Each structure stands twice: as structure tokens, then as C-alpha cells.
Amino acid sequence: KQEVTQIPAALSVPEGENLVLNCSFTDSAIYNLQWFRQDPGKGLTSLLLIQSSQREQTSGRLNASLDKSSGRSTLYIAASQPGDSATYLCAVKGGSYIPTFGRGTSLIVHP
């Protein structure tokens, strides 16, 4: 059974810092990994989707990498801003096509 772990569970940083969020998964036989952000009480917004054949994806200040063999993905956020404050979730999709989500990293960026 796939298990997804996100570390740290919570993070508080000053504005302008570069930061790294981690996602690890136990079964490396995945099709893709997707990063989302969720604002309090709201739905999920897709940030980046990495297919299993890819090593990384970039969108603006966000960069996500995938290392299938070690079961890890990182989300790098450059020059963090208060508007980046949210919960970040990763989800892996395996052979069953059912995504497994991590519990998320709650990020606060203070001015």
C-alpha cells in the first residue's frame, strides 16, 4: 500500500527566503506526482505535475523535482512571499490510478 509522507508538517519563514518542501513515497512504481496548494477551507489548486519519465518541472518561482528510485520529490519555492502562505500537498498516482495524498506542509510566510 502506497504511503506518502510530507516533511516538515509546518513551516514559518520570513518573506524572501528560498525554501524546500519534501515529499516521500514508499512504492516507486508511480505514473506521476502532482503538487497542490490549498488555502484554508478551499479546494486544491494544481501547481505542478511531474510524469514518471520526467525529473523536474518549473512554473515561475516554483520548481519540483522527482527521484523515483529513492521515492522522493521536492518542491522548491524561490523568494517566498506572504501570498505563498497555504498548505502544500503532494499526491502520487500508481498502478491503480487512485492518487495517494500526503498530509501536507502548512507554510506561513510572514512579512
Next chain:
Amino acid sequence: KAGVTQTPRYLIKTRGQQVTLSCSPISGHRSVSWYQQTPGQGLQFLFEYFSETQRNKGNFPGRFSGRQFSNSRSEMNVSTLELGDSALYLCASSLAQGPAYEQYFGPGTRLTVT
């Protein structure tokens, strides 16, 4: 292009009642998935519909059911509500079924069972 819409956004029900939630996917999307999110269990997959057929089902009791219409809109129903069913119910749509397709989520329906 309109996003995924869910109605109602908030709902309060009493134990033992039943509830129906609705999801309209992004235009052109044919796959709809439902999730339950609670502080204790996180985000858990309920089921996925594609072409009006349930393609995948998560580990939830039979009180949770769903359906998809020919226009890809989907509904989920929970019968005999329990206090533990209080959660944010999220719907996601994608172009088709399969791992290559990105999921887009709606804002969710907040269900409170009293």
C-alpha cells in the same frame, strides 16, 4: 474557461439524514473524482466516474454512492449520515481517465453533521 463548480458550498444535516452533493466538471472534461478531507484522515479518495461508469472506488462504506450523467456532471450521495461524515467533500475533474491527466479541483462542499 469556468472551473469545477460544486453545490452547495455549505450544508448542515442531522444524523440519520441523507445528502446529495453536486459537481460540474470543466467543460470537455469527462472524468470526475470525489474525495473526502478531514483533519484526522487527510484527503481520501471516494470514487471516480468516467463515461457514466464508476471506474475506481476507495475504501468507504456502501452509504457513499455516486453517479455521473451524460453531460459529465456528477453527484454523490451519503445515506444515513453519521457525525464522522462531517468533512470537506472535494470534486476533481480531468480530461479523461488515466495517470497522464492532470486533476483540477473544485472549491468543495463543507458538510456538517449534527
